[in-house]
Amino acid sequence: MAGDGVVSSEYLNAGEYKKAVERLGIPQSSLAPVKMQLPESVEDVQKAVGQFQRIRIGGSCSYRLELRGKSSGFYPGPDDKLVPIVEVKQHPFDLPNDAKLLLDKLDKVLWFSPENQLVSVQSGILLSELNQYLRENGFEIPIGLQEKNQRECIGDLIALNLPHWNMSAAGSWRDWIVKMKVVLASGEVVTTGADVVKNVTGFDLHKLLIGARHTLGVVTEVTLRVRPKAEPREWPPIQINHGVMFLTSKTGLAAVLDHIKDFVEESEDSPAMQHYVDFESGLILAECLRNKSGEDFDTKSHGFVWRSQVGEYALDEFSELEQRLMKRTKEIFDPTYKLNPGEFGFI
Amino acid sequence: MGAYNDSRMDFSSLRTLLRPDQVLDGAAAIRAYDCDAYTVERSKPSIIVLPESTAEVASVVRWCVAHQVPYTCRGAGTGLSGGAMPALGGVVLSTKRLNQILEIDLENRCLLAQSGIANRRITDAVKADGLHFAPDPSSQSVSTLGGNIGENAGGPHTLKYGVTVQHILGVTMVDPTGEVMQIGGKLGCGPGYDFLGLICGSEGTLGIVTEAWVKLTPIPTVVQTVLVAFPTIRSATESVAGIIATGTIPAALEMMDRGIMDAVHLAFGLEFPAAAQALLLVECDGDSAEVVDQEIESVRQVCEGLGCLEMSFAKDEKERARLWMVRKKGVGAMGRIAPSIVTHDGVIPRSKLPEMLDFVYSVAASKNIGVANIFHAGDGNLHPCFYFDDRDASQVERVVEAGEIIIKKCIELGGSVSGEHGIGVEKMDLMPLMFTPADLEAQAMAKRIFNDGELCNPCKVLPNQRGCAEHRMRWRGMAS
Numbered sequence: 001m002a003g004d005g006v007v008s009s010e011y012l013n014a015g016e017y018k019k020a021v022e023r024l025g026i027p028q029s030s031l032a033p034v035k036m037q038l039p040e041s042v043e044d045v046q047k048a049v050g051q052f053q054r055i056r057i058g059g060s061c062s063y064r065l066e067l068r069g070k071s072s073g074f075y076p077g078p079d080d081k082l083v084p085i086v087e088v089k090q091h092p093f094d095l096p097n098d099a100k101l102l103l104d105k106l107d108k109v110l111w112f113s114p115e116n117q118l119v120s121v122q123s124g125i126l127l128s129e130l131n132q133y134l135r136e137n138g139f140e141i142p143i144g145l146q147e148k149n150q151r152e153c154i155g156d157l158i159a160l161n162l163p164h165w166n167m168s169a170a171g172s173w174r175d176w177i178v179k180m181k182v183v184l185a186s187g188e189v190v191t192t193g194a195d196v197v198k199n200v201t202g203f204d205l206h207k208l209l210i211g212a213r214h215t216l217g218v219v220t221e222v223t224l225r226v227r228p229k230a231e232p233r234e235w236p237p238i239q240i241n242h243g244v245m246f247l248t249s250k251t252g253l254a255a256v257l258d259h260i261k262d263f264v265e266e267s268e269d270s271p272a273m274q275h276y277v278d279f280e281s282g283l284i285l286a287e288c289l290r291n292k293s294g295e296d297f298d299t300k301s302h303g304f305v306w307r308s309q310v311g312e313y314a315l316d317e318f319s320e321l322e323q324r325l326m327k328r329t330k331e332i333f334d335p336t337y338k339l340n341p342g343e344f345g346f347i
Numbered sequence: 348m349g350a351y352n353d354s355r356m357d358f359s360s361l362r363t364l365l366r367p368d369q370v371l372d373g374a375a376a377i378r379a380y381d382c383d384a385y386t387v388e389r390s391k392p393s394i395i396v397l398p399e400s401t402a403e404v405a406s407v408v409r410w411c412v413a414h415q416v417p418y419t420c421r422g423a424g425t426g427l428s429g430g431a432m433p434a435l436g437g438v439v440l441s442t443k444r445l446n447q448i449l450e451i452d453l454e455n456r457c458l459l460a461q462s463g464i465a466n467r468r469i470t471d472a473v474k475a476d477g478l479h480f481a482p483d484p485s486s487q488s489v490s491t492l493g494g495n496i497g498e499n500a501g502g503p504h505t506l507k508y509g510v511t512v513q514h515i516l517g518v519t520m521v522d523p524t525g526e527v528m529q530i531g532g533k534l535g536c537g538p539g540y541d542f543l544g545l546i547c548g549s550e551g552t553l554g555i556v557t558e559a560w561v562k563l564t565p566i567p568t569v570v571q572t573v574l575v576a577f578p579t580i581r582s583a584t585e586s587v588a589g590i591i592a593t594g595t596i597p598a599a600l601e602m603m604d605r606g607i608m609d610a611v612h613l614a615f616g617l618e619f620p621a622a623a624q625a626l627l628l629v630e631c632d633g634d635s636a637e638v639v640d641q642e643i644e645s646v647r648q649v650c651e652g653l654g655c656l657e658m659s660f661a662k663d664e665k666e667r668a669r670l671w672m673v674r675k676k677g678v679g680a681m682g683r684i685a686p687s688i689v690t691h692d693g694v695i696p697r698s699k700l701p702e703m704l705d706f707v708y709s710v711a712a713s714k715n716i717g718v719a720n721i722f723h724a725g726d727g728n729l730h731p732c733f734y735f736d737d738r739d740a741s742q743v744e745r746v747v748e749a750g751e752i753i754i755k756k757c758i759e760l761g762g763s764v765s766g767e768h769g770i771g772v773e774k775m776d777l778m779p780l781m782f783t784p785a786d787l788e789a790q791a792m793a794k795r796i797f798n799d800g801e802l803c804n805p806c807k808v809l810p811n812q813r814g815c816a817e818h819r820m821r822w823r824g825m826a827s
Contacts, residue, residue, distance in 0.1 A: 113696065113698065114592060115588055115591065115592045115697065115698040116591070116696045116697050116698050116727075117591060118696070138594065139594075161538070161541075171509075171513065174512075174541065174544055175509065175513060182789075184789060188785040188788070188789070189785065190783070190785050190786045190788075190789040191782070191783070191786050192786065192789065192790070194694070194761070194762060194763035194781070195696060195761045195762075196694040196695065196696055196726075196727055196761070196762050196763050196766070197697075197726055197727065198501060198505065198510065198694055198723070198726040198727070198728050198766045198767065199694055199763040199765070199766060200498060200499050200501075200510075200548050200765050200766065200767055200768070200769050200770075201763045201764050201765045201770060201774075201778070201781060202770060202778060202782065202787075202790050202808060202809070203545065203548075203549060203790040203793045203794055203808070203809075204544060204545060204547075204548055205545075205789055205790055205793050207512075207541045207544030207545055208540055208541055208542075208544070208545050208793055210541055210544070211538060211539065211540065211541055212540055216540070227594075227596070228594030249455045249533065249534055250454055250455050251452075251454055251455055282455065318537075318539055321528055321529070322537075322539055325540070325542060325796065326539055326540055328796055329540050329796050332792045332795055332796060333792060344539070
């Protein structure tokens, strides 16, 4: 298992990772000292959740999000192959015995019902792969994430619930998910929702798990609505890496855009602060850079709701009430802070 | 806890929180507030209060907490599963006087209103500006915004426009301790756990919503409505599956059977083809005439391919209203057929509609009771209406049995026990058929985030709650 600077043999034996490591000549010592779990079934997830005291959860493609860009995982390289990230740094909250639960092998389409416009998948399937499968059958899930996010697994995308280009037309994941299977921190496997497009039976636990950054449970299976494939739409070629996103009111758009313009003029080395505006919904997505004075773009001065592209880490970003509710929720669902320690500041 | 019918309960200090005209406790009021539109089970409140502000709601809730008196919020009382029934008596908080629109922001297409406002009034306030509040439950002329949020209400147009949760940006809520909370707001919710999503559809068990920011949706400029008559139930249900399979998402796709046609004919004199056994009401809308025409054309091809008898297109608004009358007045017209009606609510995958409808008729036949069907076919949301004479105990028993058989079949076909009426007290016993004990415990955990006590709308949604079982016989007993 994990040793000093060596990833577990269990992990290396998983075909494509080993090949990628060998091809790139990455010294094993540069990989993170962690216990990797590659579950292939809900039971495997249940076992891992029961076995470890602290578990970091996600697909390998999105580890940079989990780790704020300091990934010990892989990123999607040319031809969609997974490439290990050479510079390995631990998550700031990782402890030596933490386990990492990779969703990558939970990558199956369980069933697809075009007549009901529903598809059921395991949570490790990449959105790009799922949409490729659906488009071959005339359907799609129209969440308009930028290209690199499309190559993340459904489980991570649900956990992050990022704003996206197509929000005004397609809403968020909440509008597409009808059912989930989840392994809770207690090890219990629970189902929430049903395989139907309309349902008001009981409390909607699955809504709570969307955007929860894997802190309340490990989502292993999801049933999603799909819609007929639309004409492919070109999204702006903006790569938002460490930036911020703004979801603002239309009233505030002009003021925010002026603010961005002023900020761009003071930015250090970038010719422009890339941004995209959807006037229909009042959405601005922007790659935020520091200006010459080393200041971050002020995200809170216009009364708009802001979303960071890489998610939020600390509870102090939330209001006092939100902090209190979120802590209460975490303590009910994961009282030992086992799942994704550090996220939202739960540590 | 101040239990039901506790004669020692003293409400004098509660009365000091409000004006005298905001408190009701006469026999007629107690009777009127002992149930909602689900009348099979009833439970008398001790007192009814009519707060006019969030602060008044909060003060009443804090009084209830201090005195350990159960309380239940109620909107217009149009709920169909007993969600507003004061299960353990105590205080009913009516939102009847929380009925103001507080702010309209046309530029950002949103509106802030108090929770007791009738759904239709929201649309009426912005219709002239080309906007509407999209959730349209059949009760929309009276049912309240707060009730719609509590039940996550649907309606005929939810097939395309979504249910209530998709149109709520934020709420002001008095939590079960009496604290006033803002969840979300004019711009929707930020990152973090989706508490607003949890509150919508929680049937008033997580607190009392007093105000809400709602999204306003542009009224489509092009609308085409067609009523299609079919010679058999199966050709109509197969058409529903066929339309969905083409990828067309009509704004509404509603089905009515011969029983409804007969009732509407008796009540309003409308004529239908003699050979018709089923009707589909299909509405397609949008802002492009070309797209809407294409959608209607694909509907026409599917229906003709499955042997429809007749297609009646609405040529103007008046004709559209006439076509919709069959759907909107259908349940009410059932009163012409029998003295009592019970409308069930279940959901199945849409592809199972033909099989399910066959099953509904066979169950009604085997139980020797009448059934008519009028429902949101496009969502797979069934509403079998059993008609009977409730003075005959044997008929009542058979109706109850038939309902349970049908809901169990919904689960067997991969569906759900409620599509839009909620669980309330009506369907608590059915929850374990759909969920495991672990699933239900996880839902109870979600409830505990806001409500860790037993005072706020007790004995609803989740089965086997402490202190509730012994009251169930009383609820039924009061209804008889």
